[in-house]
Amino acid sequence: MKTTSDTPDGDGLIVGQAARHLDVTVRALHHWDDIGLARPSLRTAAGYRLYTADDLERLHRVVVYRELGLGLDRIRAVLDDPTADVPGALRAQRAQVDERIERLQRLGTGLDRMIDAHERGLLLSVEQQAAILGPEWNPDWPAEARRRYGHTAQWQQYAERSAARGPEEWRAVADAMADLDRALGDAMDAGVAPGSPEANRLVERHRDLFAAYFPLTRQMQVCLGRMFEADPAYAAHYDGIRAGLAAWFRRLVDADARAHGVDPDTATWR
Missing domain, CATH: 1.10.1660.10 (Multidrug-efflux Transporter Regulator; Chain: A; Domain 2)
Known part of the structure; x- marks a missing residue:
């Protein structure tokens, strides 16, 4: 050199x-x-x-x-x-770039949905909410839920599920919840007792279905049971299915919790 x-x-x-x-x-x-x-x-x-x-x-x-x-x-x-073959090499590279652009566009769309879900909760129009969730549904509820729970891990989990869910998936969730409501009403009519195997299966079914929103522990389910009975909107929903259903379902939840070592009187949201 x-x-x-x-x-x-x-x-x-x-x-x-x-x-x-x-x-x-x-x-x-x-x-x-x-x-x-x-x-x-x-x-x-x-x-x-x-x-x-x-x-x-x-x-x-x-x-x-x-x-x-x-x-x-x-x-x-x-x-x-x-x-x-320089043009061939460049064409091959161009094809790879096009694939990356498409992936990035999908990623951008996914990020937009995730941001929207964290801010709104439910990615459905007001018309879709009414058609899927029924006439009792109040489209102001997601915004109220975000104000109350937007800082919690459960809201973040709910947003992640919501971002990946379209109208048909929400319809499946709503249908499954409606089926459970009917099963609860029928079980109450049949005299199913809190703590019985059938009652515990219903409680387990509720906890499994609630995972469509976020994972639900038994302690958290006890807290929900209290709210279903005490909150006027929730109580009206359950008691509209059967008179006294909100209080009856809370007893089912409490009995199941006790059987698994959870004291309903001291249970907290965790």
Whole structure:
């Protein structure tokens, strides 16, 4: 390799200058030199790499192809193999870029839905809510729930589920809950006793179905049972199915909790 004076002049650029000129790192230039992809033609008397105009032109092409996503081995072939199919390599890279763009667009759509779900909770129009969730549903409830529970882990879990759920999935959730409501009314009519196997199965079914919103522990279910009985809107819903159903269902939940070592009188939301 040729050498020149210690002070670079018009013969070329030392590595730091070349890195700044190309907007790459010195480490990248060292690596490309080490693997023989783009080596400086000169060195100073002190041994410093010195890149000539031709070297810089090759480096510029390396940078361009690297920014287009080609790997270093492919770049070497494009630059050094006179038989290389450069348009073919670029078309293949273009196809990969198109695939990445499509993936990123899907990711962007998913992020938009996740943001929307965290802010709104339910990603359904007012008309869809009425059609799917029934005439008793109040479209103001999701906003109220966010004001009350938006800081909790359960709201975050609910938002994650909501973001991945469309109208048909919500319809399936609503239908499953309606089936449970009918089963509870029938069980109350049949005199099913709290703590009985059939009662416990209903409580377990409720907890499983509630996972459509967020995982529900027995302690949390006890707290919900209290709310179903005490909150006028919830009590009206359950008592509209059968008179006294809200209080009866709470007794079922409490009995199941006791059987699993949870004291309903001291249960907290955890």
